[in-house]
Amino acid sequence: MGVSPSGALYAFFIQPLTSLYGWAELGVKATPLVLIGIALSIGFRAGVWNIGAEGQLTLGAICGGGVALLFYEVDSVFVLPLMIIAGMLGGMFWAAIPAFLRVRFNANEILTSLMLTYVATLLLSLLVHGPWRDPDGFNFPESRIFSDSATLPTILQGTRLHLGALFALGGVLLTWVLMARTIIGFQVGVIGQAPAAGKYAGFSINQIIWFTLLLGGAFAGLSGLIEVAGPIGQLLPSISPGYGFTAIIVAFVGRLHPVGVLFAGLLLALSYLGGETAQITMNLPLAVTGVFQGLLLFFLLACDVLIGYRLQIKQTKTTATQGVSS
């Protein structure tokens, strides 16, 4: 690539965090990652593979943004809560489709939820190219810029850090309580680790599928709404740089635990931010972010073997013997 490695590493990991603005941006980027990541981690624990969070995020943005455009002239404190509810319902609706198809027709939720992601992206493109295009926007495929009452207030003066970040923290707390203190959280864990035992105990697998997918859809839809009502402020043909997919990595890096997901979300938000800094200062392509994220997950998966197994040194050769967790 023709740039010095140390300089690139500095631009990627350190430079974004040298200013208050950088930290605030980190929060902005971490918000959707954490929100989706925690919801996905619950699904992954139960063995429900919701890969279509990106599509649910898009639908949340469409529904929430639709409300914002509908009440464009209305200046009321109720617009924003209504948008939030609409966004969550939109995401839940999009997640309900794979849930229904899985429960009723046994269709693989990985493939159906992913296919719906492409459909959602095309739907958004259709809307901003057509009926929702800004009438004064010189034919650019963009919606109107949302009015003030439809925009999330910033919580840190002079930055883009907005109210959504608090939602993410609340989400972490909520899911932690859910997983550690409620029956359904316990059922999720049992069904993921021992489906037979769960069945014997009378837990309904179908109920868990519905629960985890709807939860994922709600959180993804919420973060989609947060994106359009926060940092973006309008509907564009593309509203997410792959947050829904990166959240899968966030869930794994966070070891499927709400608190872990919080830190993993910050780490991967840094990878987005670092990618942008490296693009501006060193002219590296943004795709560096994706490569870094993929490598991170590779190494994490490979490291699991060192956690589950113990290395034993035997005279001259090294062999792996089975450890506790396998």
Added chain:
Amino acid sequence: MNEIIIAAVLTIITAATPLLYAALGEMITEKSGILNLGVEGMILLGAVCGFATVHFTGSGTLAVFAGLLAGMALSSVFAVLTLWFQASQVASGLALTIFGIGLSALLGKDLVGIAYEGLPKLFILGITDIPLIGPLLFSHDILVYGSFVLPLAVAWFLKYSRAGLILRAVGDSHDAAHAIGFSVLRIRLMAILFGGAMSGLAGAYLSLAYSPLWIENMSAGRGWIALALVVFATWRPGRVFLGAYLFGGITILQLHAQALGIGVPSQVMSMLPYLATIAVLVLISRDRNKIKLNAPACIGKPFHPTS
């Protein structure tokens, strides 16, 4: 009229070819008991490596091999993770896709906007001139001809060859295969590499023949459609062929609807392949027994020779 039919069938063939390669490769991988969700990533890496090779060397043959090797190389990462490190196949496959999308975009950043005339068409003297059949079946590039032969070869391999029998044994009961003395991990490694190679070919076809250029994310979900095709085909090569051509037929609707003046927005037409994938998946999966009887019994289950 003849010309319209020929153009339509040619569109179907070109749209079906990449799906056919990727789905047949994945089918062999799944037959060995491994679910590799990284098809999309391997296709993209194959596409960018194929295109880069033809751009720098000018040789289409080398480019096809580069695509094949690139897919294979990426699948070897998956093999190390799932076979050696016993990592979750679903998670590793997703990682492969995310990594492949990123890496292909990084490698291809200087290739965007460059055009290539496309793989040379191989005409067979005499036969190509036969009306109707000639242009339909004998006016293609090497990868399309290959896609005609591959389903037959895979079907023969699985049904009649000893190696195919061993492969199915490993996929249906790895413990039994291990007990007889077959090396489960080595056979699965081969199956994964074959799947990667075919995905790489699918990618090479996309960037060298289907639309001879490189764009980020140009596979547009074909890897996932290929995965769905394997389920749709209930793990049978003949039905993979059928399914791929069915999807080719849907793509043609997308391309020709506007030419015919149907007033549907292009985005709605672009949704069709994805909606069709969901529809066929639902149709085939609703019969649980059918899936159970046809799916390799050990699919997705890790195997460790010492346990």
